[in-house]
Amino acid sequence: MKNLLYVSALSLGLTIGCGSDSDDRTNDSELNFTLEGFESIEAGSQQEINGEIDSDIPLANIKASVKDASGASVYGFKFVSEGFEGADDVRFGLDGDEGVSLRFEVSEHVVDGDYTASIVVTDNNGNQVNKTFKFSVKGGAVQDLEDAxxxxxxxxxxxxxxxxxxxxxxxxxxxxxxxxxxxxxxxxxxxxxxxxxxxxxxxxxxxxxxxxxxxxxxxxxxxxxxxxxxxxxxxxxxxxxxxxxxxxxxxxxxxxxxxxxxxxxxxxxxxxxxxxxxxxxxxxxxxxxxxxxxxxxxxxxxx
Structure with a gap:
């Protein structure tokens, strides 16, 4: 039985846009991941992500990272996934099962700017799919620090x-x-x-x-x-x-x-x-x- 993990967008006054198609599979497998990221997010808020995962075997984990315009990793973003490991026919989002969630949190201390999120899905056989999307942060903290x-x-x-x-x-x-x-x-x-x-x-x-x-x-x-x-x-x-x-x-x-x-x-x-x-x-x-x-x-x- 396939694992179908659906993620629906939770409206928090944010604009939802399309993620880029940048799969990166380690080997052949029935592991498919479609994603709709968000175009902008308010600092100090959170957003559930819209997408779908279709896998032949149970999933091991979902991980994410955020980089700035220069390609450097950025502190202040948190990716939270709950209730999906080893899941079988699980749905999450607005109409999902209780206790299952895939959401993105942004600290109020992140400054305004353009960023890129990368989300990697891995199954129990080590197969991976990577999706990225670009977004901007608005209403963030005042930038008052120079270079390190x-x-x-x-x-x-x-x-x-x-x-x-x-x-x-x-x-x-x-x-x-x-x-x-x-x-x-x-x-x-x-x-x-x-x-x-x-x-x-x-x-x-x-x-x-x-x-x-x-x-x-x-x-x-x-x-x-x-x-x-x-x-x-x-x-x-x-x-x-x-x-x-x-x-x-x-x-x-x-x-x-x-x-x-x-x-x-x-x-x-x-x-x-x-x-x-x-x-x-x-x-x-x-x-x-x-x-x-x-x-x-x-x-x-x-x-």
């Missing part, structure tokens, strides 16, 4: 690179220049230091460095009470964030409980800076030793 910036810091024992980071001003200072180059300890947001074990890379709250790593860090004893926590974004997703409100929405005070955090290449985290802004940081590259270096890609609203 990059800083390179050295660990606390590095011979030349500074360890004290000021994200608001995009600066890295060595201990001896915190007052002159970074404007004082109160402007330092994070310190990169390996700690006593020398082989684990940490980001530290400035005050914690002063308390834990010896008298040479005494200048940071009066630093701001900086808080931070990890998030789960890729480098391209960090780069795609264009509104500071999106970074603020990622911030969760209940998670910002540590005064130091072990980090690895590929980690991302949010920092509430000394200027009460929210910085989104991605660890682009790192070397793990006492005189190591850390390359950070980050987004923060310019003062």
């Amino acid at each position: 910036r990059k800083l390179e810091a050295g660990s606390d024992k590095h011979a030349t690179l500074g360890s004290s980071i000021d994200f608001d001003e995009s600066k890295v200072c060595v201990i001896g220049t915190i007052a002159t180059e970074c404007g004082g300890a109160e402007n330092i947001d994070l310190v990169y230091a390996t700690g006593a074990d020398n082989d684990i890379n940490y980001i530290w709250a400035p005050r914690e460095v002063a308390d834990s790593l010896g008298t040479k860090w005494g200048i940071l004893s009066n630093a701001s009470n900086i808080m931070f926590h990890k998030v789960n974004l890729t480098d391209s997703e960090v780069a795609s964030v264009k509104a500071s409100s999106m970074i603020e929405s990622l911030w969760d005070r209940t998670k910002a409980t540590d005064t130091k955090l072990a980090v690895e290449e590929g980690d991302s985290f949010v920092v509430k800076t000394s200027e009460d802004q929210y910085a989104l940081i991605f660890v682009d590259a790192i070397t793990a030793n006492e005189d190591g270096t850390m390359s950070l890609v980050f987004k923060v609203k310019q003062l």
Whole structure:
């Protein structure tokens, strides 16, 4: 018996248009997918997608991604599919079975613009069909972030690179220049230091460095009470964030409980800076030793 999965459009004041025919099957199979995407969607809303899936064997999953006009993956879009895995003669949409849904959600913090959605259907034999459609976001957040910036810091024992980071001003200072180059300890947001074990890379709250790593860090004893926590974004997703409100929405005070955090290449985290802004940081590259270096890609609203 074939699996027939129907998706009907749920009207949310959006215009429905046709998806492009861009099948990408891994091998011959009776797996057919027709799709009608939407032409536009309001930020902060959701939309059920109109289409039909016709398969000889049970379906394994449906996945989706969104890219911007440059082809980069974008953070802030969510694709939700429910009740279809292993389904047999299931219908969903306006007239579908209870508990079955295929919908698309857009964060209110996504900025206006043109995007492309890609939806991939996979059956239990690994056969796939991929459909794409273009759409625009309207009523989105204000774009107030520039392109991602990059800083390179050295660990606390590095011979030349500074360890004290000021994200608001995009600066890295060595201990001896915190007052002159970074404007004082109160402007330092994070310190990169390996700690006593020398082989684990940490980001530290400035005050914690002063308390834990010896008298040479005494200048940071009066630093701001900086808080931070990890998030789960890729480098391209960090780069795609264009509104500071999106970074603020990622911030969760209940998670910002540590005064130091072990980090690895590929980690991302949010920092509430000394200027009460929210910085989104991605660890682009790192070397793990006492005189190591850390390359950070980050987004923060310019003062």
